[in-house]
Amino acid sequence: MTPYLAGWRLGLLRTLRSPGDLSVRIGFFAIILVVMSALWGAAIDASGGQLEGYTHSSLLWYVFAAQTAVLGVRPRSVEEIGDEIGGGTIAIQMLRPVSVVGLRMAIDLGEACARLAVAFVAGAALTWLFAGPPPSAAALAMAAPAVVLGAAANIASSHAFGGVAFWVLDAKSTWFLYQKLIFLPGGMLIPLDILPRPLEVISLLLPFATMAYAPGKIASGDANPLLLLWQVGWLAALVAIAAAVFAAGERRLQVLGG
Amino acid sequence: MTTVTATLRASLADAVANRNSFWFQVSVMIVNDGTWIVFWVLFFHQVGTLHGWQTQDVIVLFSMLMTSAGAALGLLANSRRIGHLAADGELDETLVLPVGPLSHILTSRIDSANMGDLLFGPVLFAAAGHPTPERAAVFLLGSVAGSVVLVGFLVACGALTLFVGGRGEQADLGFNAILIFASYPLDLFGGATKVLLFTAVPAAFVTGLPSELVRSFDPARALLLVAVAAFFAALGWVLFQLGLRNYSSGSIWTR
Numbered sequence: 312m313t314p315y316l317a318g319w320r321l322g323l324l325r326t327l328r329s330p331g332d333l334s335v336r337i338g339f340f341a342i343i344l345v346v347m348s349a350l351w352g353a354a355i356d357a358s359g360g361q362l363e364g365y366t367h368s369s370l371l372w373y374v375f376a377a378q379t380a381v382l383g384v385r386p387r388s389v390e391e392i393g394d395e396i397g398g399g400t401i402a403i404q405m406l407r408p409v410s411v412v413g414l415r416m417a418i419d420l421g422e423a424c425a426r427l428a429v430a431f432v433a434g435a436a437l438t439w440l441f442a443g444p445p446p447s448a449a450a451l452a453m454a455a456p457a458v459v460l461g462a463a464a465n466i467a468s469s470h471a472f473g474g475v476a477f478w479v480l481d482a483k484s485t486w487f488l489y490q491k492l493i494f495l496p497g498g499m500l501i502p503l504d505i506l507p508r509p510l511e512v513i514s515l516l517l518p519f520a521t522m523a524y525a526p527g528k529i530a531s532g533d534a535n536p537l538l539l540l541w542q543v544g545w546l547a548a549l550v551a552i553a554a555a556v557f558a559a560g561e562r563r564l565q566v567l568g569g
Numbered sequence: 570m571t572t573v574t575a576t577l578r579a580s581l582a583d584a585v586a587n588r589n590s591f592w593f594q595v596s597v598m599i600v601n602d603g604t605w606i607v608f609w610v611l612f613f614h615q616v617g618t619l620h621g622w623q624t625q626d627v628i629v630l631f632s633m634l635m636t637s638a639g640a641a642l643g644l645l646a647n648s649r650r651i652g653h654l655a656a657d658g659e660l661d662e663t664l665v666l667p668v669g670p671l672s673h674i675l676t677s678r679i680d681s682a683n684m685g686d687l688l689f690g691p692v693l694f695a696a697a698g699h700p701t702p703e704r705a706a707v708f709l710l711g712s713v714a715g716s717v718v719l720v721g722f723l724v725a726c727g728a729l730t731l732f733v734g735g736r737g738e739q740a741d742l743g744f745n746a747i748l749i750f751a752s753y754p755l756d757l758f759g760g761a762t763k764v765l766l767f768t769a770v771p772a773a774f775v776t777g778l779p780s781e782l783v784r785s786f787d788p789a790r791a792l793l794l795v796a797v798a799a800f801f802a803a804l805g806w807v808l809f810q811l812g813l814r815n816y817s818s819g820s821i822w823t824r
Contacts (some may be wrong), residue, residue: 491604
């Protein structure tokens with residue numbers, strides 16, 4: 312078994328063996344769905360039954376997939392990466408004969424897969440309850456890999472963002488900013504199609520849209536395989552960026568004697 | 570100077586000891602808050618009016634939320650950590666002191682980032698909440714009452730860990746629930762959800778009712794808000810005191 316596969320398995324099992332944490336996340340997810348159902352239901356009613364092509368049902372299935380993809384990733388992972396770099400723990404991880412960022416991402420992805428599996432099943436059941444069946448079976452089936460790709464892109468991006476701590480040691484609060492990039496340009500709070508056109512175009516050019524908007528769009532009924540390809544492309548780019556940031560940062564840490 | 574004031578002053582001094590870090594975190598939180606305002610502006614730009622709510626009403630609601638949450642989670646940062654502290658056996662260091670344990674725990678840590686909320690909330694209200702002397706007074710009353718409800722609720726949720734065990738998950742879920750529900754206009758919710766917001770998860774008393782009072786003051790509702798704040802303060806204190814009887818030392822001092 313490669314160390315990365317072992318790391319993925321470790322993350323997966325560790326999360327599955329923490330039922331308390333999982334139950335809090337599912338409870339949190341249920342609350343989000345209740346709130347979003349009320350908000351978007353009222354918005355659709357106020358807009359005459361449709362909003363930029365979204366119906367109440369398709370919008371709630373959008374919210375389900377976008378939220379699932381984001382909630383699968385630990386919200387404070389950027390802060391944790393920053394703490395490990397700032398506190399020097401990263402120097403210990405560098406002693407292992409494997410890529411620090413590669414192993415970290417494998418473990419995080421294992422954890423995310425456990426959360427995504429539980430959240431996807433529970434969230435789909437709740438959304439079905441609030442909004443009726445999904446717009447199409449194909450869309451729901453395609454949403455499953457889309458949320459995994461979205462979470463993977465989020466993890467890679469978190470590492471690229473958190474790696475800033477190699478240069479700015481006090482990067483603790485930057486996770487707030489990172490989170491908001493996924494909330495708005497990422498499409499977690501509001502589908503990008505509903506934004507004013509210039510903001511929509513800018514958001515679509517950024518990688519954050521692959522982390523929430525793409526899975527949401529697919530689950531809302533747009534079962535377009537190109538959306539998955541779009542996610543794969545950005546995922547590859549983000550992994551390369553994270554690797555480059557850590558490689559440069561680790562060289563800098565060695566120069567400083569860490 | 571009372572013990573509580575002295576502890577709070579020491580916590581504040583500790584938080585601002587690294588000035589650059591403190592102001593950086595405050596600034597980041599203000600940008601974070603600004604993102605929510607942008608969301609609501611975009612939302613109402615698309616939707617228009619929602620159950621009688623417009624952009625400016627939501628801005629008042631958010632000013633209230635930031636001020637209340639800033640006081641509860643910034644000045645009294647441990648209010649959301651009672652469950653974790655109990656689970657990790659970290660109440661020992663307070664229990665050996667000749668002070669009221671709850672007041673000492675609440676005032677012994679300040680969260681710099683949430684201080685950004687406390688600073689930004691009133692500024693946002695002053696800038697976009699159409700402040701008049703009457704509205705400002707009601708805003709102040711609502712923010713104080715909302716903070717008390719929030720702290721009382723979070724302490725009560727944290728104290729549940731002392732009764733049922735766990736790692737503080739009860740407080741985490743309560744924290745997430747009340748903040749999410751408090752971030753949205755009360756009129757969006759109906760039926761069982763609305764009942765929940767006035768009882769088990771009292772988000773309605775953190776932002777909903779206070780911001781309605783700013784819009785249209787009603788003495789009877791204001792009295793209700795004050796009474797509910799007193800109830801949650803008492804609930805948090807009683808549950809914490811009763812829960813302490815179940816607390817087992819973490820032996821932190823002997824490790």
